[in-house]
Amino acid sequence: MLNKKSSLKVNVWLYLIIFTFILIAILWFFQVVFIDSFYEYSKTKQIKETANAIVKNYSSEKDYLDKLSYDKDVCIEITIGKRIIYSSNQFNKGCINNSDEYINNFYYSNTESKNYQIINPRFNNKTLVYAAKINDDVSVFVNASLEPLDNTVIILSKQLIIVSIIVVILAFAIGYFISKKISKPIERITSKAKNLATGHYDFEFDSESIYEMDELSKTLNYAKKELEQTDELRRDLLANVSHDLKTPLTMIKGYAEMVRDVTYSNDEKRNDNLNVIIEETDRLNSLVEDILTLSKMQNNKDEINIEEFDISLLIKNIINRYQIYKELEGYTFELKIPDKLIVKADKKRMEQVIYNLVNNAINYTGDDNKIIISIKETDGIRVEITDTGKGIKKEDIPYIWDKYYHSKKKHKRNLVGTGIGLSIVKTILESHHFAYGVESKINKGTTFYFIIK
DSSP states (O other): OOTTTTHHHHHHHHHHHHHHHHHHHHIIIIISHHHHHHHHHHHHHHHHHHHHHHHHHHOOHHHHHHHHHHHTTEEEEEETTTEEEOOOGGGOOOSTTSSSSHHHHHHOOOOOOOOEEEEETTTTEEEEEEEEESSSSEEEEEEEEOOHHHHHHHHHHHHHHHHHHHHHHHHHHHHHHHHHHHEEEEHHHHHHHHHHHHTTTOOOOOOOOHHHHHHHHHHHHHHOOOHHHOOOOOOHHHHHHHHHHHHHHHHHHEEEEHHHTTGGGHHHHHHHHHHHHHHHHHHHHHHHHHHHHHHHHTOSSSOOOEEEHHHHHHHHHHHHTTTHHHHHHHOEEEEEEEOOOOEEEOOOHHHHHHHHHHHHHHHOOOTOOOOEEEESSSSSSSEEEEEEEOOOOOOGGGGSSSHHHHHTTOOOSSSOOOOOOOHHHHHHHHHHTTTTOOOEEEEEEEEEEEEEE
């Protein structure tokens, strides 16, 4: 049994050697062991065909019968009663001598079309005889020895020994070449693949001459690019989460120290400082909750609770939360929605989707600070949130759903949200199997949408 831990090169080489020995064994088996049976079968068929040919095209012409006997390497005798009118003994020394009384008695008592196997007293060897009647008076006997193969078998055996040695030597050489040819690309791929574990991605898997190896190289190149992107996103995520955690913590610490050391005796300033601490604490809590929410949903640990609810009322309630942005920052929210529209989805999750998309629109809308929320009834309920900002480049659109992708585009720091809002939106919508997407024109704004079935 082959060692399961042996290399591919060794396994391929050994399997080819084993296959070669099996072929040689089959060759020996059929060429030496079964040669007598094969010879008897073919000779039986041959003498029967010869006899039938004579019966069908009977001719007493000596030349025709002589040629037939010579070509087929068989003995032919034609009799009328007990008188032999033709014999081909002169062409084949292994023929039966019909002068023998036993043979004579056998011949003249077995003239029906049939195979017979007898011992030729002339050479004491097994002989196959086929008898057939040409007409009521004329019979034909075709016979051939079944034991002319001793010398042939010896010659075949010697040839097979030589051929076997040559084949085994060639099998070792060719097997080694083939195994090396197959294993070399895998060794190259394996050597480069080890770099992936160390976080090095500055290389490419080369194309290979073997189709399967070439497909493997292409797959690993694709995996390498995905890993490289994932690693980059991971670093950005850590950097941005660290930044978003550090900023409120710094402010909380700074204002807490101010209350302790400076404003503790001034009620108005102390309350202002404490309000900042509370707001930054809420912001910090929101970041942690969003990260936990995303983690749970991506690990399928958060169940979807489908229910009926009024999505128009839900949107109105969400927009009411941004009253402070209307008053302090001059934001306007234009609603193009029906008075009432019942849908089926997880209400809590849809609230998160709309809330995050509105936050995103607030962060990136244009100088007019305008956000448009609309609902269109087409094949489904299409909810759109539109801003009037700078837009998104076409090549960047596939990546905007990644966590913290906006940080790589050097957008302004969020006014609200945590930087993973779109990733949460994507996860929730995919868990509902809702279509979603984004349409954007440079310097004309961006529309995020999703379609409730």
